[in-house]
Amino acid sequence: MVLSGCAIIVRGQPRGGPPPERQINLSNIRTGALARRAPQSQPDQKDTPDEPYAFQAREFLRKMLIGKEVCFTVEVKTALGREYGMVYLGRDTTGENIAESLVNEGLATVRREGIRGNNPDQARLCDLEDQAKASKKGMWTEGGGTNTIRDLKYIIENPRNFVDSMHQKPVNAVIEHVRDGSVVRALLLPDYYLVTVMLSGVKCPTFKREADGTESPEPFAAEAKFFTESRLLQRDVQIILESCPNQVILGTVLHPNGNITELLLKEGFARCVDWSMAVYTQGAEKLRAGEKSAKERKVRIWKDYVAPTANMDQKDRQFVAKVMQVVNADAVVVKLNSGEYKTIHLSSIRPPRIEGENKDKDKRFRPIYDIPYMFEAREFMRKKIIGKKVNVTVDYIRAATSSSETSTIPAFAERTCATVTIGGINIAEALVSKGFATVIRYRQDDDQRSSHYDELLAAEARAIKNGKGLHSKKEVPIHRVADISGETQKAKQFLPFLQRAGRSEAVVEYVFSGSRLKLYMPKETCLITFLLAGIECPRGSRNMPGGMQVAEPFSDEAMAFTKELVLQREVEVEVESMDKAGNFIGWLHIEGVNLSVALVENALSKVHFTAERSSYYKTLVSGEEASRLRKDKIWANYEEKKVEEVVHVMEEKERTANYRAVYVTEITDTMHFYTQDVETGTQLENLMETMRAEIAAQPPVEGSYAARRGDYCIANFSADGEWYVFCLSVTCTFVFDYREIVPSTRLAVIPPAFSTRTLAAQATEYTFAYIQVPQDEDARADVVDSLVRDIQNTQCLLNVEHSGVTCPHVTLQFADSKDDVGLSLVKEGMVMVDVRKEKHLQKMVTEYLNGQESAKTARLNIWRYGDFRDDDADEFGYKLKK
Known part of the structure; x- marks a missing residue:
């Protein structure tokens, strides 16, 4: 850098970082002082202007020396550490003497005081000064050089208008200072505006100012500053002023050798900044490409970078x-x-x-229709890409x-x-x-x-x-869509219209199963449930009052086939009738294909007898016959029926009493309970001791495990500080014991040697058979308290009676007396009997009902009131009428 006409800053070659700097002042000459701005903290002081020819002397040296190698000798070093000497252009003292050149051009005066006559260098400077005076060069011209004083402008009154007036055209400039890798101070020519410019689209590591006034650099901040300084400081450049948000001027600095913004990104000294990339005029894609290149090579600030998809094939x-x-x-x-x-x-x-x-407060809320522009967005996507x-x-x-x-x-x-x-x-x-x-x-x-x-x-x-x-500032579109699915009365009113319409246009909104769909009728602006006519499609699994209904074979395949063919497609429907639940029945066509026929031909459905009166009956029958001959899918095990009648004798199913020893570990507020098999108790204890010893030897790193619902992992149980295996859900259900809500930092990967393959989950959930769970909270709490006293943490005998929706229904016996726990609750008048209809369970139901009658007679607990009938029991609790 050239500080003035008689002072420069030099530095050596970089080795492992920015090299140290050294200021050299030229001996025996003096040049004019450059302009200086008054400190803003001292408003009473005024700005100091240039002395005549001061800027010209600085510019003479800047153009001669910046970026060049020089040789210097130090002649004098003051007590304050200031060094004076001679500077030569090139690698040795045979090069051009800079001080002599300045004097010869009339840009510097010679310090004649203290001249020693025997010093040839000083004598030569005096001769050159005399020659410049005689030739009236530089400051020796007539007029004193007042025309060489710059009109420096430190403040721009309206920066935004100033930037807009430039019309994003390149402006000639000299970089006067580099604050950090992406912020520079520039002198705009020829009007001498001194402005701070932030590079558009990027940000380099910066120097943070601490409370004590010192600056601490962020990682690679010094290197980024050196990178920019070594290429731009006091160079002639062009700047495109691009925007001025919040009084900050954004621009791009162009040098004949390249664009510094893109170079900083490519070398890993900067990162892209979203808020200012929009104004970058040279193509934002170039900046992203430069950043991507640095990330891939993991250079500088990206040395620890891991791509979001790095672990993917x-x-x-x-x-x-x-x-x-x-x-x-x-x-x-x-x-x-x-x-x-x-x-x-x-x-x-x-x-x-x-x-x-x-x-959530409004159950009628339907996002696709009620959120403005949601329907338009979905339809735009659907029409563009569905099925493609x-x-x-x-x-x-x-x-x-x-x-x-x-x-x-x-x-x-x-x-x-x-x-x-x-x-x-x-x-x-x-x-x-x-x-x-x-x-x-x-x-x-x-x-x-x-x-x-x-x-x-x-x-x-x-x-x-x-x-x-x-x-848009216009009114948002409103979609008034009537949902008549399951609305029997509305469907009856709508049925004649659809029947008369023949084929109507529709969009398949949802597929419930292979033959059950939800349709949106655009012209009628309504939603209907539509059942395919003429076929009998395999039913999927669903919740029923008696429990989960098992899916029929190939129900999932049928639904997948229907989804792939018609979901969110534009179709045509022919409505023939409706069922008692308000669902329409008819035929669905897509691009000339009858969906009912397609399901039958692909062996995913059978022909229903109701198809006989349809014009599609022959097509359906021929398709079914072809599938049957191929023995494909639902016809895979089909055998022709023999003529003679086959009589099937159904054997009466008997109740199985196969009691096994269990240990009751927990009873919930809903009267469900958890048990562990006594047989595997020793194996469990040995496994837990071994696992805890291994964890103690190699403790897991806190927070290293990424939890996912349904995973088996280990957690630290707060009650005893020990580690247990559990299955991750909203609360943590410990496989071998209890429940607890734990933070994710207390989770860890289960060691492979102790997975559930080694020993299955030991805490199994059950509920009582033949008894009803009281709905009244007080009554239920009494029952739970009684159970906790009698059976929690004790050994019992367990027998599975029948399956349930969430867990098996069982009977428990006390290990010593073999008395039935549930029957005891009934006899004490604490619960009512749940009457089962299965024939093989009637003996147990009768025994429970007899126990209930004895409790009624004795007027125990819930039966303590006098005259009553069985139907006086409130279905929501055991609160009986007096």
């Missing part, structure tokens, strides 16, 4: 898939070549939503999040976020440009974002400017 990062469903404006379900279904979320966009409203092949590029995996009990934020499962394109069009960008989605703003250090994030921001800016969709 190439085939998992980029693949082609078929869109099966548009879940939301930012999520689709695709089918991979392997046949697997996968949910893909569009990176970095947010679908329309309602802010600050508790939608798309290119998927995974950008990042968003980890699963769980909500706390006090938080209103919902829990989200792990999300695969990707850029989805079709025909070269980015679906997310198209959505944002239509105003059907907004772009998510991230923290600067959050690298989990779309690989086309800048294009998304630009698309959103266009949508805002043009007032599209969510950014």
